[in-house]
Amino acid sequence: MSSASSKGDLRTAALARRDALGDEQRAAASEAIAKRGLPLAIKPGAVVAGYSPIRSEIDPVPLMRTLAAQGVQLALPAVTARGKSLVFRAWSPGDRLMLGSLGILEPSPAAAELVPDVMVVPLAAFDRGGHRIGYGAGHYDVTLAHLRKVKAITAIGLAFAVQEIKAVPMQPHDVALDYVLTEKQAFDFRSS
Structure with a gap:
């Protein structure tokens, strides 16, 4: 089995587990992460990029509201083109958004x-080595590789605990995360 097809199978299985969660579980998980906050110190004025949740992704908005209350500057990604780095635009809770x-x-x-300074990253699956499976377009891998040439950026995956898998098949272009936050645990991969 090729790495790409096994990634696809792992993605499908992890997304099925994520999709099976009820609305109350989803909301409770988002609030648990927001209450715990980020596992690193963030200075007021630092820029934290979140994401707009799609499908059954864990909702980062409660966490982002918590960060905004701490004086963090928020941003959301915009897709410019496949294979190109995402751009991040300023956002505050309550701002109107448009379909990209x-x-x-x-x-x-x-x-x-x-x-x-910090990117909160959606994912389909993750392992305890800090590797993630996204949706296959590579937007976050390309963006992290590009931006880390400019400055140090901390990448934090956000997921439900049911999205953890034993091992992600790695490809040369894959970029590891620094942390993954679930409703149950914060994983720190910086020294792995």
Whole structure:
């Protein structure tokens, strides 16, 4: 079995487990992560990029509201083109969003572009080595590889505990995460 097809099978199984969660479990998980906060110190004014949840992704908005109350500057990604780095635009809870090219809510192109210090990353599956499976387009791998040439950026995956798998088949372009936060645990991969 090739790495790509096994990744696809692992993605499908993890997403099925995620999809099976009820609305109350989802909301409780998002609130548990928000209450715990980030596992690292963030200075006021630092830029934290979240994401607009799609499908059955864990909702980062409660965490982002908590961070905004601590003086963090927030941003959301915008897709420019496949294979290109995401751009991040300023966002505050309550701001109106528009549908982007992939049907994902994002800030207006008029919003200021920011370079994040921390990226909160959605995922389909993760392992205890800090590796993730996304949806296959590579947007976050490309973006992290590009931005880390410019500055140190901490990448934090957000997931439900049921999305953990034994091992992610790695490919050369895959970029590891620094942390993964679930409703049950914060995983720190920086010294792995």
